[in-house]
Amino acid sequence: MASIASQIVLHPVTSQSLRVLNTTIGRDKLYRGVQYFARFFAWLLLSRGYKIQAARWDALKSHLGLGRKLLRLGKFMENAQAILRTLSTPGETGERVAMIGRHLGYFGYLFLDNISWAHSIKFYNLQPSTAQKINKRVMQFWFTGIVFSIAHGLLKAGRLANDVKKLQNQTWAEKSAEAERDLKLRDLQLAREAVRYQFIIDLLDVWIPATNIGLVNLNDGVLGLFGLITSLMALRQQWFAAAGKQ
Template sequence: MPLQIIHHPVVDSSLKYANTTVGRDKVFKGVQFFARFLAWYLNRINYDKETIKRLSSLKSTIASSRKLMRTGKFVEHLQQASKALKEKDEIARFTTVGRRLGYTVYLFCDSLLWAHSTGVYKFEQIKKITEIAYKFWIFGLTSSIIHCLYKLHQNGLKKNFFEKNSRSKNIESSEKISSIDSEVIALRRQLLQDIFDIMIPTTSLGYIHLEDGIVGLAGVLSAIIGAKMQWEKVNGAK
């Protein structure tokens, strides 16, 4: 019985997922922001201060761990920005490059923040670095949101074209429509994730005013969407 559990397909799929940095990051993100939400909620109902303190500590520890896991990832985004320059569609090119460059600077600053928080190196201008990180995160997310909206519009036009110009439902047109539908689903998920994510830096910079619990829930929902997308990427959509 124990061997059957170990070799169960779900266990295999879970191991594949957990073996990816993105997969682990989404799980940690979910725990981090749930701890943030829970600490906020317990504080509102005047719960045990020690428990709230532990949750806050858990949130901070996981946040630091996630920064470490993302160290060096800014290079990947810089490479993707370079590749995106070959995109023929101008709007898609600008938004993709904007997203990648935004994340490049954000993640680079994020690495500096990790070094500062762990005492590896203390930066005098840490507040400025934090502000720059959040601003470029917002820039990257905004670019991604515009990109998703644009691609959704483009896919809508393509789908209408195929539906109107296909006299008969042949296999080729059906496959193209199915491909468009799949891309639309992915774009909607990404758009929703970006909307949840952008609440975090905009609140931190004071651009919008949301309670910690709302930001916590937004982070949890973003993590769930991201985890699902990564799961399907690793194990296939089922």
């Protein structure tokens, strides 16, 4: 038994999982996945008439959402720094504008989210109407950030596709130059895959704030599944990132 326990505790997967959960982003994505699964499962139970069981999962969803707000305290400053870096970095104009719009949206979302958290734990009391307005603005800023992220993904994907075509159409006389071209093509393909991956996440996530601000009307089951999928996709990114830091 001791040998089996040792193999489980010291298994590379266990070590890798601990590395992921040692990061704030890793914990946040795991909590988010459970939160959105709870949202989906609560809807499923409620739709079948299991009100007591649904209330349990709904409570889990709410408390995980509140806990995740604590993990995001001060995170809006990362977006403020990203805006300044984007402004000072040369690049394709459309991509830069879209990236600035993305970070502005997330800055507003995270900043107001901090105020919402302070109100929810009764550290700072707001009028009910004011708290409702702030929560709506949180969703509007989140929606704006995702829309700009989608636009950025489309623009960058188009540019990378053109770069790939240019490299493929070029003729190379020397083998060393051809090897350099193949290396550049590989880097471009990796960049395109990363853009596509984030694009899928954004296309699924955008429906969550869109529903909360009334642009569409999707039920909690659909939104829970979308959130669960994107959480697992983001957690997968953290898994490979942690593996690269070994």
